[in-house]
Amino acid sequence: MQPFDIQNRTRFIFGEGAISRLGxxxxxYRPACVMVVSDRGIMEAGHDAAAIASLKAAGLRVESFHDFAENPTSAMVDAGVRRAAHVKPDLLVGxxxxxxxxxxxxxxxxxxxxxxIHDYHGVGKATCDLLPMIAIPTTSxxxxxxxxxALISDAETHAKMPCGDRRAAFQIAILDPVLTLTQPPKVTALTGIDALSHAIETYVTKRRNPMSIAYSRRAFGMLASGFPRVLADPTDLDARGQMQLGACLAGMAIETSMLGAAHAMANPxxxxxxxxxxxxxxxxxxxxIRMNGSLHPDWYGELMREIEPATGDDKAVERLATCVTGWLRQAGLATTLExxxxxxxxxxxxxxxxLKQWTGTFNPVPLNIERSCDLYRSVARKPAV
Incomplete structure (x- = not known):
């Protein structure tokens, strides 16, 4: 059995309207200044105003930083650091x-x-304690x-730089499923598939352990149940809650199990x-899934039985791969490079x-140039009928 050393560093608060507790x-933390880091889409949805109102109601000075986009780059981080140097926060809210x-x-x-930020590419590179942080996810x-x-892209090369340190964990995470109701359908689809991929990949990595297995398995059950429901009815708050908790549990699995080849193939x-x-x-x-299933069909069998109890190991690999393809199509996403x-x-x-991606090193079937090329070729175009 794989040994592990895990310490949950984040307090999780879940519930409808939980954002009101932010202040x-x-x-x-008795902050002199709180800096809220949120993109402009969050402002337009009104969540930024709700967060600021709660903070101000608690008598706190609030400043904001919004000048970044999807896949934040080193240049965007630099801009945020300049903003922080100006307002001098002692608490950050993501x-x-x-x-x-x-x-x-x-x-x-x-x-x-x-x-x-390049100085923190890798693990354990922080040279001192970081400011306390509170996370409020609005997607799942x-x-x-x-x-x-933190996953930050180099502004010049676009290479993704994972920057990890135990001191970079959020002190508090506020999970309010109401906030996820404002996601556009495309964002619901893309983030939902991302969360599912985390649950599936973390379940089979070389670093899997009893704790990550528990997180991954429960995450997959919640996400696989909730995802079709939120696609069919975006107002289904119970399904939204399932997705938010499932994504969080999958994130906890990543923390101890890491990811695999699908992420290594996706980043380029x-x-x-x-x-x-x-x-x-x-x-x-x-x-x-099909590649890894040649080595561990039993692991995928365990995962599939979270949603289909009668699925045997001999059918699980293809069944899971087919489920993922079905979810992609239901979400209106592409299934081929073409x-x-x-x-x-x-x-x-x-x-x-x-082959230069860190996540690939945790995959149960080692990546090499032949396997990587084969994986890309397998999704080059739809098979002829």
């Missing part, structure tokens, strides 16, 4: 999707410890609220062709880039 929760929470962590690394995808990693698609992460990882996942206008001539370069 009181923040006040316990409000929004994974981009907001990752950008918040990235700003904290550099503002608290100096240098540039990355699970960043449960992780001590994002870097080279600006394919949204959820789209990229979802498209690659069925082929990765649909994304990516030519076969790109495969060699994509495969080479995939």
């Amino acid at each position: 009181d929760l923040s006040a316990q 409000l929004g999707g994974g981009s907001s929470m990752d950008c918040c962590k990235g700003i904290n690394f550099v503002y608290s410890c100096g240098g540039t 995808g990355t699970g960043s609220e449960a992780q001590s990693f 698609l994002t870097a080279r062709h600006s394919i949204t992460h959820g789209q990229a990882v979802g498209m690659m996942l069925p082929s990765v 649909e994304l206008s990516i030519a076969d001539t790109e495969i060699a370069a994509l495969a080479d880039d995939s």
Whole structure:
């Protein structure tokens, strides 16, 4: 049995309307200034105003930073650090999707410890304690609220830099499913597929352990049940709650189990062709499941029995891969490179880039150039009928 050393560093608060508690929760840190990190879409949805109102009701001075976008870059982190240097916060709030929470962590690394975000690429690179942070996810995808990693892209090369340190964990995560009701359908689809990929990948990594298995398995059960429901009825608040908790549990699994080949294959698609992460990882996942299933059909059997108790190990791999493809289609997402206008001539370069991704090192079936090329070829185009 795989040994583990796990300490939950984040307090999780779940419930409808939980965002109203932000001010009181923040006040316990006695901050002179709170800086809210949220993108402009969150402002338009009104969540930024709700957070600020709660903070001000608690008598706190509030400043904001909004100048970043999806897949935050080193340049966006630099802009946030300049804003922090001006307003001098002693508490940060990451409000929004994974981009907001990752950008918040990235700003904290550099503002608290100096240098540039490149100095924190890797694990355990923080040189001092970071400011306390509170996460308020408004999507059900990355699970960043449960992780001590920030994923920041280099502004020049677009390479993704995982920056992890135990001191970069949020002190508090407020999970309010009401906030996820404002997601556009496309965001619901992309983040939902991302969360499902986390539950599935963490279940089979080389670092899987009894704790991560429990997180992954329960996350998959909640997400696989909730995802079709929120696609069919975006106002289903119970299903939204399932998705938010499932994404959080999958994030907890990532923290101790890491990810695998589907993420290693997805990152070059994002870097080279600006394919949204959820789209990229979802498209690659069925082929990765089939590859890993050649070694561990029993693991996928356990996972499938969370939603289909009668599924045997001999049927589980193909059944799970088919389920993922079905969810992609239900969500209106592409299942082939051809649909994304990516030519076969790109495969060699994509495969080479995939072997440089850290997540691939945790995959149960080791990646090499042949396997990587085969995985991309498997999704090049729909099979002839």
